[in-house]
Amino acid sequence: MSGLTPREWLGLEATHNPHRWYLPVIPRLSVREIFLFGGAGLAAATTALEETTERPVVWATAQYLDFAKVGETMDLDVHVSVSGRYTTQARVIGRVGDREIITVNAALGRRELDLTETWPTPPDVRSPDACRPRGYDYDQDSLGKHLDQRFAPTTGKKLGGPTGHGPGRLCVWTKPPDGVGNSAATLAVFGDFVPMGISNVASQPVGSNSLDNTLRIIDVRPSEWYLLDIEAGGIANGFGHGQLRIWDDQGNLQAIASQSVVVRDRLKR
Amino acid sequence: MSGLTPREWLGLEATHNPHRWYLPVIPRLSVREIFLFGGAGLAAATTALEETTERPVVWATAQYLDFAKVGETMDLDVHVSVSGRYTTQARVIGRVGDREIITVNAALGRRELDLTETWPTPPDVRSPDACRPRGYDYDQDSLGKHLDQRFAPTTGKKLGGPTGHGPGRLCVWTKPPDGVGNSAATLAVFGDFVPMGISNVASQPVGSNSLDNTLRIIDVRPSEWYLLDIEAGGIANGFGHGQLRIWDDQGNLQAIASQSVVVRDRLKR
Incomplete structure (x- = not known):
């Protein structure tokens, strides 16, 4: 059922530089074959972050600055700001040519804490x-x-x-x-x-x-x-x-x- | 009652460059006279953004990368990424020396839309x-x-x-x-x-x-x-x-x- 990795699903491509990735903007990631669906841009950034840092994303915020159009290719550069023992703080800049499309700030990691709890209750819904x-x-x-x-x-x-x-x-x-x-x-x-x-x-x-x-x-x-x-x-x-x-x-x-x-x-x- | 402007409250200082501000980290903005309270860092950034762009903040996210200590001075550089007719998208980098303390991404503006509504209801509380x-x-x-x-x-x-x-x-x-x-x-x-x-x-x-x-x-x-x-x-x-x-x-x-x-x-x- 989960046969595709996030990289395969998105078509995110690696380069010689482990901090540098690129994403061809293809119709299945688009809004009506016009531009990249915003969430797919954040998805490409979180995938690049996780692969580059080898840590799982905890929090990420994408700022959407411009549209990446179908047929264009978005470069994603991962910059690690802080790399601690358990937590990494990083950003990703996504560009088409020199046009900035998306900026993502994020924290990644796993810490030892013997406490897991959630408070909200799921809504009642039909199956x-x-x-x-x-x-x-x-x-x-x-x-x-x-x-x-x-x-x-x-x-x-x-x-x-x-x-x-x-x-x-x-x-x-x-x-x-x-x-x-x-x-x-x-x-x-x-x-x-x-x-x-x-x-x-x-x-x-x-x-x-x-x-x-x-x-x-x-x-x-x-x-x-x-x-x-x-x-x-x-x-x-x-x-x-x-x-x-x-x-x-x-x-x-x-x-x-x-x-x-x-x-x-x-x-x- | 609201006699102080945000700049006066925070002690945010202007410079010769309208995109460049600085904040002396003083005890009343601190956590226990040790380091800058995080929200005060975002407050300094939103104030700098609003003064530089002359538009009100709609959304802002601060990423906290390091502590600014009491007695230090944080420089805030405003970078405008997109300046549209009604909306500005911008970022602020806050540094002490060359140490990055905070990165803020934000959108500012006012648009004409004849629709104002909110959905959540306020909780019942004692006065x-x-x-x-x-x-x-x-x-x-x-x-x-x-x-x-x-x-x-x-x-x-x-x-x-x-x-x-x-x-x-x-x-x-x-x-x-x-x-x-x-x-x-x-x-x-x-x-x-x-x-x-x-x-x-x-x-x-x-x-x-x-x-x-x-x-x-x-x-x-x-x-x-x-x-x-x-x-x-x-x-x-x-x-x-x-x-x-x-x-x-x-x-x-x-x-x-x-x-x-x-x-x-x-x-x-």
């Missing part, structure tokens, strides 16, 4: 089999089309919002592409769905583009489905903000992502 | 007058001593956790230092209290140090008190993660912060 798959109204290839995504209505009391989990909340079952297992890369892609939440809970039709993609990893378990538990925070001054918890299908918290986005009025454009 | 002030068991000056902080017990059903808001949650009324009003700088300092939440909800004594401080600003209203509504997410592999919503005293959501931290066993040190 994926009982939920309707997301449809697409266009023909182009797109990263989203390689996922199976299904709005996941509550099985509990209906509290409002599109899946009944309360105002501002949206729960979406998501299955990784065929052959792709769980990894920081998979969680990075899943973490870039705050805009989906904002579009579905806003009181008028809006679209949005990510300014950043922040990922905090707690666990990386294999699972057939993952639940994206999106909590929109607010929209003000033309920008939106939200959080997204990622659960495995046994209710184990895998990661907490958050994003700020540019919000556009869909009716005006 | 600040009915809550006990936080005490300190040391004599040194410290940023925290210039705040008035009070654990804010729920007035609703007790759901567990130190203030009754549920497992992993902690609500803390916080009053800015005398003369300091609301600003991105104030919210940046408030956003660096996820470690307080984690220490108070963990099932054994732990301390923690911030790896990052991520701030998403929705509103910047004047208020006598602000409520820090902290939600610890989890602890795993020696790292912790959490979110912190900042409310004004009328229940308006001001900002959503989040952090990942290094967690230490207090008994083992």
